[in-house]
Amino acid sequence: MVTSSTGEHALSMIGAGSHHKETFISKYIFSTDHKMIGKQFLYTGMAWAVIGGLFSVLFRVQLAWPDETFPFLEQIFSNWFDEGHMTPEAYYALVTMHGTIMVFFVLTASLSGTFANFLIPLQIGARDMASPIMNALSYWLFLLSSLIMLASIFLPTGMASAGWTIYPPLSILPQASSGSGMGMTLWLVSMVFFIASQLLAGINYISTVLNLRTKGMTMTRMPLTVWALFFTAIIGLLSFPVLFSAAVLLVFDKGLGTSFYLSDIFIGGKALGYSGGNAILFQHLFWFLGHPEVYIVVLPAMGIVSEILSLSARKPVFGYKAMILSLLGIVVLSFLVWAHHMFVTGMNPFLGSVFALFTLLIAVPSSVKVFNWLTTIWKGNIKMTVAAVFSLGFVSMFISGGLTGIWLGNATVDIQLHDTYFVIGHFHLVMGVAAFFGMFAGIYHWFPKMFGRFMNETLGYIHFFITFIGGYLIFWPMHYLGMSGVPRRYYDFNEFHAFSEYHDMNLLISVSAIVVFAAQFIFVINFFYSMKRGRKSTELNPWKVNTLEWTTPIIPGHGNWPGDLPTVYRWPYDYSKFEDGPDFIPQTVPLTEADIESDKKNLH
Amino acid sequence: MVYPISEKYSQQKAHRFTMYLGLMSITMAFAGLTSAYLVRKGAGNWVDFPMPVEFYTSTIILLISSATIHVAHVSNKKGHPKMATLGLFVTIILGLLFAFFQFKGWQTLNYSGIYIDGNPAGSFFYVITGMHAAHLLGGVIFLWIALFRSYRLFFIKNENTTIVNKKGNALKVRTDLLSMYWHFMDILWVYIFLFLFFNLNH
Numbered sequence A: 001m002v003t004s005s006t007g008e009h010a011l012s013m014i015g016a017g018s019h020h021k022e023t024f025i026s027k028y029i030f031s032t033d034h035k036m037i038g039k040q041f042l043y044t045g046m047a048w049a050v051i052g053g054l055f056s057v058l059f060r061v062q063l064a065w066p067d068e069t070f071p072f073l074e075q076i077f078s079n080w081f082d083e084g085h086m087t088p089e090a091y092y093a094l095v096t097m098h099g100t101i102m103v104f105f106v107l108t109a110s111l112s113g114t115f116a117n118f119l120i121p122l123q124i125g126a127r128d129m130a131s132p133i134m135n136a137l138s139y140w141l142f143l144l145s146s147l148i149m150l151a152s153i154f155l156p157t158g159m160a161s162a163g164w165t166i167y168p169p170l171s172i173l174p175q176a177s178s179g180s181g182m183g184m185t186l187w188l189v190s191m192v193f194f195i196a197s198q199l200l201a202g203i204n205y206i207s208t209v210l211n212l213r214t215k216g217m218t219m220t221r222m223p224l225t226v227w228a229l230f231f232t233a234i235i236g237l238l239s240f241p242v243l244f245s246a247a248v249l250l251v252f253d254k255g256l257g258t259s260f261y262l263s264d265i266f267i268g269g270k271a272l273g274y275s276g277g278n279a280i281l282f283q284h285l286f287w288f289l290g291h292p293e294v295y296i297v298v299l300p301a302m303g304i305v306s307e308i309l310s311l312s313a314r315k316p317v318f319g320y321k322a323m324i325l326s327l328l329g330i331v332v333l334s335f336l337v338w339a340h341h342m343f344v345t346g347m348n349p350f351l352g353s354v355f356a357l358f359t360l361l362i363a364v365p366s367s368v369k370v371f372n373w374l375t376t377i378w379k380g381n382i383k384m385t386v387a388a389v390f391s392l393g394f395v396s397m398f399i400s401g402g403l404t405g406i407w408l409g410n411a412t413v414d415i416q417l418h419d420t421y422f423v424i425g426h427f428h429l430v431m432g433v434a435a436f437f438g439m440f441a442g443i444y445h446w447f448p449k450m451f452g453r454f455m456n457e458t459l460g461y462i463h464f465f466i467t468f469i470g471g472y473l474i475f476w477p478m479h480y481l482g483m484s485g486v487p488r489r490y491y492d493f494n495e496f497h498a499f500s501e502y503h504d505m506n507l508l509i510s511v512s513a514i515v516v517f518a519a520q521f522i523f524v525i526n527f528f529y530s531m532k533r534g535r536k537s538t539e540l541n542p543w544k545v546n547t548l549e550w551t552t553p554i555i556p557g558h559g560n561w562p563g564d565l566p567t568v569y570r571w572p573y574d575y576s577k578f579e580d581g582p583d584f585i586p587q588t589v590p591l592t593e594a595d596i597e598s599d600k601k602n603l604h
Numbered sequence B: 001m002v003y004p005i006s007e008k009y010s011q012q013k014a015h016r017f018t019m020y021l022g023l024m025s026i027t028m029a030f031a032g033l034t035s036a037y038l039v040r041k042g043a044g045n046w047v048d049f050p051m052p053v054e055f056y057t058s059t060i061i062l063l064i065s066s067a068t069i070h071v072a073h074v075s076n077k078k079g080h081p082k083m084a085t086l087g088l089f090v091t092i093i094l095g096l097l098f099a100f101f102q103f104k105g106w107q108t109l110n111y112s113g114i115y116i117d118g119n120p121a122g123s124f125f126y127v128i129t130g131m132h133a134a135h136l137l138g139g140v141i142f143l144w145i146a147l148f149r150s151y152r153l154f155f156i157k158n159e160n161t162t163i164v165n166k167k168g169n170a171l172k173v174r175t176d177l178l179s180m181y182w183h184f185m186d187i188l189w190v191y192i193f194l195f196l197f198f199n200l201n202h
Helices: A007-013 A024-029 A034-064 A071-076 A088-124 A132-153 A182-211 A224-256 A279-312 A320-334 A349-377 A386-409 A411-417 A421-451 A457-483 A503-533 A593-601 B005-042 B054-078 B081-111 B120-157 B176-200
Strands: none
Touching: A034 A088, A034 A132, A034 A421, A034 A503, A088 A132, A088 A182, A088 A224, A088 A279, A088 A421, A132 A182, A182 A224, A182 B005, A224 A279, A224 A320, A224 B005, A224 B120, A279 A320, A279 A349, A279 A386, A279 A421, A279 B005, A320 A349, A349 A386, A349 A411, A386 A411, A386 A421, A386 A457, A421 A457, A421 A503, A457 A503, B005 B120, B005 B176, B054 B081, B054 B120, B054 B176, B081 B120, B120 B176
């Protein structure tokens, strides 16, 4: 806030620091270099993804074999098992933490944390973020919140178990569930730090994009990755503070006995001291964040995919401005649709139809994006890489999951499908698997820039096909389960005659889930092996890309460009521009007469 | 390697913009709280109580402090370090006084039977004003840092002359972000005060 901007200080911030000696700790741990912070987010996110995935495998085991005993699992997870069976409390806790970890820690913090940190300064031609200190602080707050959440897993009373949406009164009253005691308290404390971290990071991304673009890098010459990460940060900036307020009120209800969310509640015939609260209020505040949150998750993946599809097809991205406008449309609409998560709360039907209308409107910008991805690769000279197939996988998952979103957006249909496996199938395809695919595509593509080596392609393709087919095998059947009315978050379907006949389907889902989880270790092994032993990157621009990050040294130092910052003369998608010319023209190549002629003919 | 000076200026511009974004996020947090207040109030079962008298005093104090930090910032820019240091000092005193009167106001409410764990009308009142006070006290910490720097630079090392570092740049205390934050705290409080005032008495 107050910086005595001495010349020395300012200079060290813009990257003149390369001359002083770096120790292991200053380089890898307390680094303010945006590239290192991006990697730190990536490592932390990978650790969380393994934990979150493991949790999902554990509760899938329970759903597939509710009557079997698993003594070996009990030996490892003694807290959560009783006589070889998972306890119902542990089941709810695992479901809750799977959601929390995947949505917040992996796909929010780690996806945009990794790529915004790594790509924004490199792709807009900046030395570092607007405030490197704030950037480092955002990672450290994220790590602190991660450690608190991790600690809550080992609590003897169990971790938070009220669902990742932490609806009161379940989340407030320890009498309601053992996880709503200390586990929920730690969850809330962790989230407060998490939100602070996301705000510091998001503010920094926006400020960097708007202020530190290099000469010639106008807004409409920015790569779509930067546009997507920029809009992601704006959504986060506007929605996370509201979750903060909601969480503060929840903390007061929990700790100080206020009644923001709780009304007259009786337990065992005895009235609790709460009166006059409104549980629906929490849902409104939560989903005001919660719905934009799903776009925070999927937008960075959209940006990465737009970039990779264009350069893999060796064609300019189709409808660059339409891509930006559709992102903007999604940002605006994402704040007007939150109550479609609440159609069954007894809201005014007129209000319901308004929210349904806005929800269906979001299909328009989303379809524009899908159309543009398909037309980008249409008749392209597609170069297959692992990043490209993951991008195609993203588009496939996004279409499959997106179409069912149109069903769920209709209030009348939603009332039937609410809280069934249909919803689970829908959002896992459209923002779970799809966002993961975007993340994988990004990692495979930018790995040479991060570590100066390539990842193994064969292992990459094996990883892709198992995950892609497995992903559909897990989530496709869930739509049928949901249409038959199978509700989510049930511990044991064999107890109900109506649901026990779907046991085979549950078995299929669980086996696929275990296989897909195991396949992710192919990626983890590939990642760490390639980091040390992978094929070395010997050329500056191995994928033949136009964007600025490939004009830096193979492994850029602090400050990114050793000399002056590059100057930009053109947009980033000049692929196969001239029939007899080069296949790609980097952004740093000045415009020629032929360029100006060609731009006049087809305005992009 | 020394990079061109123009890169430094774009860094400073970015800092100011970063502060605007930070203020935007604080605005959203309070927009969330006050809209929750309205939604909850609309649902009925709402206890009415008068605004504590101390809050009028604290409002006036905060308005004055906005003027003093403006004086500090302008004197700092024009190169009158003594006046700037004095302005910062007075602002800190006024900020702490504001917090004190807020505390007295909460005490008055407590005596009159409005508790934080009672009717949500009272709970919201405590939480919204409390969160504002917390943000304001955060600002006071940074005021202290600026005061300390200003004092050390201009009164201990070398009175009334510009100190130049090895690279030939003048050392300065930066108060633009601080005064921006403080004015925002003032505006935010006026919003909260009017919001609560009209909601309590109607």
